Amino acid sequence: MTQASPTAPAWRGIAAEEAEEISGKLGTLLRRRSRRLLNDLLRPNRKLAVTVFLLIVVAQFAALVGPWLVGVGIDRIPQLETTHNAGPMALIIVAFAVAVIAQAWATRAYIAGIGRLGGRVVIELRRRLFAHFQVLPVAFHERYTSGRVISRQVSDIDSISDLFDEGLAALVSSLLSLVLVGGGMLLLDWQLALVVMAGFIPLTWLSAWFRRESAVAYRRTRETIAQVIVQFVETFGGIRAVQAFRREDRNEEIFDALNQANADANLRSQRLLAIFFPGVTLVGNLAIGAVLLYGGDRVIDHQMKIGVLVTFLLYLQRFFDPLIDLSQFYSSFQSAGAALEKISGVLDEAPSVPEPEHPRALPAVPGEGGGREVRFDQVRFGYRKTTVLPDLRLTIPAGQTLALVGATGAGKTTIARLLARLYDPLEGSVRLDDTDLRELSEKTLRHEVVLITQENFLFSGSIADNIELGKPGASREEVVAAATAIGAHGFISALPGGYDEDVGKAGGRLSAGQRQLISFARAFLAAPAVLVLDEATSLLDIPSERLVQEALTRILTGRTAVIIAHRLSTVAIADRVLVLERGQIIEDGTPAELLASEGEYSALHASWQESLA
Ligand SMILES: Nc1ncnc2c1ncn2[C@@H]1O[C@H](COP(=O)(O)OP(=O)(O)OP(=O)(O)O)[C@@H](O)[C@H]1O
Numbered sequence: 001m002t003q004a005s006p007t008a009p010a011w012r013g014i015a016a017e018e019a020e021e022i023s024g025k026l027g028t029l030l031r032r033r034s035r036r037l038l039n040d041l042l043r044p045n046r047k048l049a050v051t052v053f054l055l056i057v058v059a060q061f062a063a064l065v066g067p068w069l070v071g072v073g074i075d076r077i078p079q080l081e082t083t084h085n086a087g088p089m090a091l092i093i094v095a096f097a098v099a100v101i102a103q104a105w106a107t108r109a110y111i112a113g114i115g116r117l118g119g120r121v122v123i124e125l126r127r128r129l130f131a132h133f134q135v136l137p138v139a140f141h142e143r144y145t146s147g148r149v150i151s152r153q154v155s156d157i158d159s160i161s162d163l164f165d166e167g168l169a170a171l172v173s174s175l176l177s178l179v180l181v182g183g184g185m186l187l188l189d190w191q192l193a194l195v196v197m198a199g200f201i202p203l204t205w206l207s208a209w210f211r212r213e214s215a216v217a218y219r220r221t222r223e224t225i226a227q228v229i230v231q232f233v234e235t236f237g238g239i240r241a242v243q244a245f246r247r248e249d250r251n252e253e254i255f256d257a258l259n260q261a262n263a264d265a266n267l268r269s270q271r272l273l274a275i276f277f278p279g280v281t282l283v284g285n286l287a288i289g290a291v292l293l294y295g296g297d298r299v300i301d302h303q304m305k306i307g308v309l310v311t312f313l314l315y316l317q318r319f320f321d322p323l324i325d326l327s328q329f330y331s332s333f334q335s336a337g338a339a340l341e342k343i344s345g346v347l348d349e350a351p352s353v354p355e356p357e358h359p360r361a362l363p364a365v366p367g368e369g370g371g372r373e374v375r376f377d378q379v380r381f382g383y384r385k386t387t388v389l390p391d392l393r394l395t396i397p398a399g400q401t402l403a404l405v406g407a408t409g410a411g412k413t414t415i416a417r418l419l420a421r422l423y424d425p426l427e428g429s430v431r432l433d434d435t436d437l438r439e440l441s442e443k444t445l446r447h448e449v450v451l452i453t454q455e456n457f458l459f460s461g462s463i464a465d466n467i468e469l470g471k472p473g474a475s476r477e478e479v480v481a482a483a484t485a486i487g488a489h490g491f492i493s494a495l496p497g498g499y500d501e502d503v504g505k506a507g508g509r510l511s512a513g514q515r516q517l518i519s520f521a522r523a524f525l526a527a528p529a530v531l532v533l534d535e536a537t538s539l540l541d542i543p544s545e546r547l548v549q550e551a552l553t554r555i556l557t558g559r560t561a562v563i564i565a566h567r568l569s570t571v572a573i574a575d576r577v578l579v580l581e582r583g584q585i586i587e588d589g590t591p592a593e594l595l596a597s598e599g600e601y602s603a604l605h606a607s608w609q610e611s612l613a
């Protein structure tokens with residue numbers, strides 16, 4: 001197998017992480033935090049769970065009574081011949097009917113009950129996961145990748161749902177059946193029961209072997225399917241690049257290898273089943289032979305009634321089947337256990353940009369045209385090991401429009417993210433009117449600081465809905481006013497549905513620039529104290545940029561703003577320009593001052609002018 005060569009390190013890492021998450025959980029079915037989560041989920045449904053359990057007990061008892069009555073009935077037949085009294089026999093038949101009807105009823109009721117229980121647990125679990133994933137910070141999502149988020153929400157929840165649908169009832173009823181039938185046989189004839197139990201010696205060995213081997217095989221199938229999924233996600237997430245670089249054949253090769261590895265792993269699991277099932281059946285059938293042989297002997301010696309022998313033979317069927325069920329569902333228990341463990345791991349993940357326990361309120365913005373003062377106070381920040389901003393000290397007075405320029409990778413976006421508190425500084429603080437961002441509630445922060453990036457995201461819904469996000473509950477007049485102010489009214493009214501056009505439908509028809517304008521209108525409506533634009537105008541063509549330029553000046557008045565732009569035309573409207581190099585401020589002044597100083601900015605400006613000519 002040429003496994004190692006075609007693997008790209010990126011997805012190998014992810015697959016390994018996924019695999020690591022499920023390894024080590026194979027011996028123990030449930031770890032403490034998984035048990036805590038399961039208890040937590042079952043607690044509100046305790047009544048239903050207990051009812052289901054009792055119904056299973058009823059069904060199993062009823063199932064035990066049937067064969068016993070058959071045995072009793074058979075032993076009654078000779079008496080029937082001599083006494084001609086059909087009464088006791090009729091009673092037995094009625095009792096038998098009651099038992100089998102009770103069994104059918106209780107089984108129906110517990111299967112329905114367990115379905116209801118599973119449904120409730122799954123709904124609650126999915127709700128919690130979704131809510132939690134949403135509040136986990138961007139840093140978590142960068143590390144965790146969307147493929148894994150999807151896999152938690154879909155396949156892990158499916159495993160748990162499967163457990164409820166088939167596994168759990170099978171587990172409880174199989175265990176009960178083993179205990180009850182075993183006990184019943186011991187009571188009826190302990191010697192013969194011991195003969196049956198002797199069959200357990202090979203079966204225990206066979207089951208242990210099967211569990212051990214299937215654990216390994218199961219892990220292999222999980223690992224390989226994780227790799228297949230990652231390859232899928234990578235290919236289609238980057239489909240443009242794949243086609244642009246003609247990587248289809250290579251990808252197909254990689255995919256084929258992974259797909260084959262997964263098929264091999266599945267085949268191995270199947271081979272194990274192919275040995276295990278017939279093995280158990282064989283032992284069960286040998287036990288039938290032994291019971292007939294030894295039991296027949298005891299009947300002839302008048303040490304046992306023939307009815308008891310029949311009961312035994314009927315019980316035998318119910319005795320070995322649970323072992324098959326238990327082993328068959330072993331992998332479904334395992335996958336549900338592993339799924340629960342992974343989900344509880346995510347739910348235990350704390351937001352790294354936590355909400356303050358006692359949020360502070362900001363003072364009202366002093367007067368019109370205020371904005372708020374922004375201060376980076378000795379901020380040190382880096383994403384992982386490398387430091388991006390070694391020691392940023394920067395005060396932006398209220399109402400100032402600051403332009404950030406600098407080479408790619410200088411740290412401009414990083415500053416924008418810190419200001420919107422997508423990350424917290426490692427050292428120092430980012431302050432808004434002298435209040436640390438960490439002391440503000442999420443709601444206040446989102447109201448005060450709005451970050452617009454190039455990847456302006458439109459949510460499903462109408463265009464009006466998308467603009468209204470800036471100020472929930474805004475009237476249609478306000479929405480239209482915002483769009484008009486930003487210069488988006490023209491193209492929106494030209495759409496067939498106007499403001500009510502669905503962005504999903506319009507999505508394909510909206511240009512990148514038009515989407516940008518919608519997100520501008522959203523920000524305009526939000527009217528934050530601090531506005532951060534990261535390359536926000538770079539997707540606009542020159543005429544619409546000019547349009548937006550005017551709109552920009554309008555949005556920017558009355559608030560503090562940070563604009564990051566490669567196009568220096570945008571920078572010209574700033575009050576102040578900062579030139580950033582490797583996380584450090586190397587120039588700071590008004591556009592005119594910097595132009596005159598013949599530094600980095602004037603060099604940038606000169607080459608930009610040249611590019612226009
Ligand atoms: N999410 C991230 N995880 C790890 N490193 C990152 C992350 N984002 C940025 N970096 C690194 O931080 C440094 C600064 O990146 P940043 O995005 O702030 O630069 P920038 O000035 O906005 O560049 P550009 O002009 O290309 O947008 C770069 O070295 C980059 O590799």
Ligand SMILES: [Mg+2]
Binds near residue numbers: 412
């Ligand atoms: Mg950037």
